[in-house]
Amino acid sequence: MDREQRKRLPIFEAAIKVFSEKGFEKATVDEIAERAGIAKGTIYYNYGSKKNLFLSLIEEGIERLETAVKKEIARRNNVRTKLEALITVQLQFFDDYNSFCKVLLSEVWGRDTRWEEKAERIRSGYFSIIKDLIDAGKVEGVIKKELDTGTTSSALFGMIGIAALDRFLFEKEYSYEDILNTLKSIFFSGIEK
Amino acid sequence: MDREQRKRLPIFEAAIKVFSEKGFEKATVDEIAERAGIAKGTIYYNYGSKKNLFLSLIEEGIERLETAVKKEIARRNNVRTKLEALITVQLQFFDDYNSFCKVLLSEVWGRDTRWEEKAERIRSGYFSIIKDLIDAGKVEGVIKKELDTGTTSSALFGMIGIAALDRFLFEKEYSYEDILNTLKSIFFSGIEK
Amino acid sequence: MDREQRKRLPIFEAAIKVFSEKGFEKATVDEIAERAGIAKGTIYYNYGSKKNLFLSLIEEGIERLETAVKKEIARRNNVRTKLEALITVQLQFFDDYNSFCKVLLSEVWGRDTRWEEKAERIRSGYFSIIKDLIDAGKVEGVIKKELDTGTTSSALFGMIGIAALDRFLFEKEYSYEDILNTLKSIFFSGIEK
Amino acid sequence: MDREQRKRLPIFEAAIKVFSEKGFEKATVDEIAERAGIAKGTIYYNYGSKKNLFLSLIEEGIERLETAVKKEIARRNNVRTKLEALITVQLQFFDDYNSFCKVLLSEVWGRDTRWEEKAERIRSGYFSIIKDLIDAGKVEGVIKKELDTGTTSSALFGMIGIAALDRFLFEKEYSYEDILNTLKSIFFSGIEK
DNA sequence: GATGAATGAGTTTTCATTCAT
DNA sequence: AATGAATGAAAACTCATTCAT
Numbered sequence: 001m002d003r004e005q006r007k008r009l010p011i012f013e014a015a016i017k018v019f020s021e022k023g024f025e026k027a028t029v030d031e032i033a034e035r036a037g038i039a040k041g042t043i044y045y046n047y048g049s050k051k052n053l054f055l056s057l058i059e060e061g062i063e064r065l066e067t068a069v070k071k072e073i074a075r076r077n078n079v080r081t082k083l084e085a086l087i088t089v090q091l092q093f094f095d096d097y098n099s100f101c102k103v104l105l106s107e108v109w110g111r112d113t114r115w116e117e118k119a120e121r122i123r124s125g126y127f128s129i130i131k132d133l134i135d136a137g138k139v140e141g142v143i144k145k146e147l148d149t150g151t152t153s154s155a156l157f158g159m160i161g162i163a164a165l166d167r168f169l170f171e172k173e174y175s176y177e178d179i180l181n182t183l184k185s186i187f188f189s190g191i192e193k
Numbered sequence: 194m195d196r197e198q199r200k201r202l203p204i205f206e207a208a209i210k211v212f213s214e215k216g217f218e219k220a221t222v223d224e225i226a227e228r229a230g231i232a233k234g235t236i237y238y239n240y241g242s243k244k245n246l247f248l249s250l251i252e253e254g255i256e257r258l259e260t261a262v263k264k265e266i267a268r269r270n271n272v273r274t275k276l277e278a279l280i281t282v283q284l285q286f287f288d289d290y291n292s293f294c295k296v297l298l299s300e301v302w303g304r305d306t307r308w309e310e311k312a313e314r315i316r317s318g319y320f321s322i323i324k325d326l327i328d329a330g331k332v333e334g335v336i337k338k339e340l341d342t343g344t345t346s347s348a349l350f351g352m353i354g355i356a357a358l359d360r361f362l363f364e365k366e367y368s369y370e371d372i373l374n375t376l377k378s379i380f381f382s383g384i385e386k
Numbered sequence: 387m388d389r390e391q392r393k394r395l396p397i398f399e400a401a402i403k404v405f406s407e408k409g410f411e412k413a414t415v416d417e418i419a420e421r422a423g424i425a426k427g428t429i430y431y432n433y434g435s436k437k438n439l440f441l442s443l444i445e446e447g448i449e450r451l452e453t454a455v456k457k458e459i460a461r462r463n464n465v466r467t468k469l470e471a472l473i474t475v476q477l478q479f480f481d482d483y484n485s486f487c488k489v490l491l492s493e494v495w496g497r498d499t500r501w502e503e504k505a506e507r508i509r510s511g512y513f514s515i516i517k518d519l520i521d522a523g524k525v526e527g528v529i530k531k532e533l534d535t536g537t538t539s540s541a542l543f544g545m546i547g548i549a550a551l552d553r554f555l556f557e558k559e560y561s562y563e564d565i566l567n568t569l570k571s572i573f574f575s576g577i578e579k
Numbered sequence: 580m581d582r583e584q585r586k587r588l589p590i591f592e593a594a595i596k597v598f599s600e601k602g603f604e605k606a607t608v609d610e611i612a613e614r615a616g617i618a619k620g621t622i623y624y625n626y627g628s629k630k631n632l633f634l635s636l637i638e639e640g641i642e643r644l645e646t647a648v649k650k651e652i653a654r655r656n657n658v659r660t661k662l663e664a665l666i667t668v669q670l671q672f673f674d675d676y677n678s679f680c681k682v683l684l685s686e687v688w689g690r691d692t693r694w695e696e697k698a699e700r701i702r703s704g705y706f707s708i709i710k711d712l713i714d715a716g717k718v719e720g721v722i723k724k725e726l727d728t729g730t731t732s733s734a735l736f737g738m739i740g741i742a743a744l745d746r747f748l749f750e751k752e753y754s755y756e757d758i759l760n761t762l763k764s765i766f767f768s769g770i771e772k
Numbered sequence: 773g774a775t776g777a778a779t780g781a782g783t784t785t786t787c788a789t790t791c792a793t
Numbered sequence: 794a795a796t797g798a799a800t801g802a803a804a805a806c807t808c809a810t811t812c813a814t
């Protein structure tokens with residue numbers, strides 16, 4: 001860990017927690033500083049502004065997701081297994097970082113103008129991975145050509161995300177395996193017998 | 194329109210706009226009042242608090258969605274067509290009120306503790322409609338029994354919601370028909386050929 | 387009871403309660419109206435303003451005290467028994483209307499400029515009764531001439547008032563007789579054996 | 580004066596003035612800040628709330644009174660002179676800080692529930708000093724045993740307080756010596772010849 | 773006479789940001 | 794590099810008062 005990280009890391013972790021619990025607006029820099037055990041000024045020294053701290057967080061989070069997804073995808077050699085891997089990794093990510101994902105969904109997907117280009121870049125960056133897979137599947141002939149690629153991609157992201165959040169946040173008990181199998185089953189072959 | 198509505202309606206409409214544009218926290222009562230063309234005190238006289246105004250909005254919105262969905266469902270006589278109707282109505286609703294739905298998703302589905310019981314009641318109220326249909330389908334034998342009902346319901350809600358928002362908010366051009374058909378196709382028979 | 391009183395009385399009683407519980411500033415016209423079971427406008431129709439309602443209350447209260455005191459004083463024929471009567475009546479009054487007296491002490495005696503002439507007239511009106519008795523006592527030769535009349539009067543008012551309030555408001559149990567005897571004993575012959 | 584005091588002191592002094600002139604409710608944090616020559620936020624940074632600022636003031640004031648009283652009491656060796664000292668110090672205190680005392684009387688003694696425990700602790704703290712002296716006097720045999728201790732204590736506090744305030748606030752001219760002697764004379768040997 | 777919906781000036785409080793140390 | 798006291802703009806909310814009905 002380099003010198004810069006020594007201060008940045010505790011801030012990062014405290015920020016995730018506070019933003020998750022309170023949402024962007026309700027979270028205060030004071031509380032983040034206190035939980036990180038550093039002075040408020042230090043946050044401004046390192047990140048410049050609350051907004052920028054938040055964006056760094058989101059960026060870092062999505063990067064980790066992207067990295068994990070891309071790594072797993074690279075290890076498979078057909079669209080079907082690549083998509084299965086994507087679902088598994090994304091679900092796992094939502095499970096591991098569900099409070100972060102809550103923020104992601106409500107603050108980044110929920111808004112449009114507020115986070116401007118940066119949020120938009122983050123969003124479309126991840127989506128293009130899915131889109132590329134869908135398109136590849138059409139070319140390979142394993143995915144129905146009549147499906148709209150954009151809709152299919154966001155539908156996949158949405159079904160995993162909302163289902164995951166709903167399970168992880170609102171239900172006390174749930175079977176991770178059941179969720180995963182249900183999602184795969186629906187996405188690949190639909191609900192009908 | 195009775196007397197009570199004379200002042201309440203303009204507040205309602207202004208509130209929807211402002212909350213949609215800014216989100217709950219960023220929206221100010223001052224702006225809502227100004228846009229409604231009434232004094233700020235009038236909002237407090239009628240709604241008691243900003244939070245309560247927002248909740249009334251959400252409640253009214255979900256009620257309209259529920260009413261529309263239930264009405265269409267009642268007119269069909271099997272699970273497949275009922276679910277098709279639900280998808281159609283929900284997509285239509287997201288199309289008609291997309292800025293309202295953005296708030297809905299980010300403020301009500303995005304948070305847990307913040308809106309407490311009322312938001313929770315609203316959320317689970319709508320979900321139980323979907324769950325009942327899924328369960329009925331399993332009984333009828335047209336839906337795979339191995340699917341987890343809860344996951345299936347939230348997956349459906351999520352795929353429609355996120356796809357709709359993504360299309361309606363971020364894309365300039367989109368085909369409503371394509372989105373609808375894609376969603377139905379995925380949900381009922383999956384993406385695979 | 388004449389027509390005017392039919393509306394004024396319930397307002398009066400509700401006002402006493404609310405002002406006593408909350409103090410002048412914290413008391414709201416809304417609450418007074420609600421407790422009186424009439425519309426807010428009616429209070430303004432009858433009293434013109436919150437301040438005026440309050441002042442009417444104080445005036446009426448002091449008038450009752452003055453009347454009771456004067457009546458008892460008139461029935462005695464020497465300063466000693468007149469003063470004893472005054473102490474008894476004032477203590478009784480503070481016991482009967484202790485919440486009203488709390489307001490009296492804190493809002494009228496506690497302030498100077500706020501209630502201006504009217505409060506001042508009320509205050510000095512009651513004080514002059516005591517002063518006259520003290521002076522008469524000096525002339526009669528039963529009261530020490532070296533005592534400052536003004537100081538003696540306010541000291542008497544203060545010892546009764548504060549003692550009464552302290553007993554009636556802060557102590558659960560107290561003996562009315564003990565308080566009365568203690569006050570008389572101190573005022574007439576001091577604490578020393 | 581340490582660093583903390585550099586900003587706290589001007590706030591303190593401005594607050595005393597404003598609260599004394601207006602009373603707690605009518606006083607505004609805006610005015611206190613303006614008179615202290617600092618920003619409004621600084622008051623909240625240092626005291627947290629208007630209520631807390633007020634309470635700190637009262638606490639500090641009573642502490643000074645208590646300290647002064649205790650110091651003088653300790654220097655005397657019998658109840659009579661101790662009580663004389665108490666009367667002198669309290670009267671002096673009311674003379675020096677009469678505007679502060681006005682607030683003290685109306686906001687702390689006038690209310691019950693509003694300032695809750697803290698105000699109650701302040702009140703009973705001071706009263707127990709007087710009570711202890713009275714009880715000691717009874718034991719010593721110099722004070723009449725038939726007097727109720729509680730009533731005697733509050734009567735003493737009340738006669739000094741109300742007399743002082745009445746003189747210092749409402750009369751243009753008064754003799755400090757006359758007031759002091761009159762109070763002592765009444766309290767120890769009563770008004771009668 | 774009585775009402776109560778509407779008002780808007782005025783208050784407390786919060787908090788991101790700055791900057792002297 | 795790091796700090797944290799100070800700031801001030803902005804926001805939610807209150808409530809005495811008015812006035813059309």
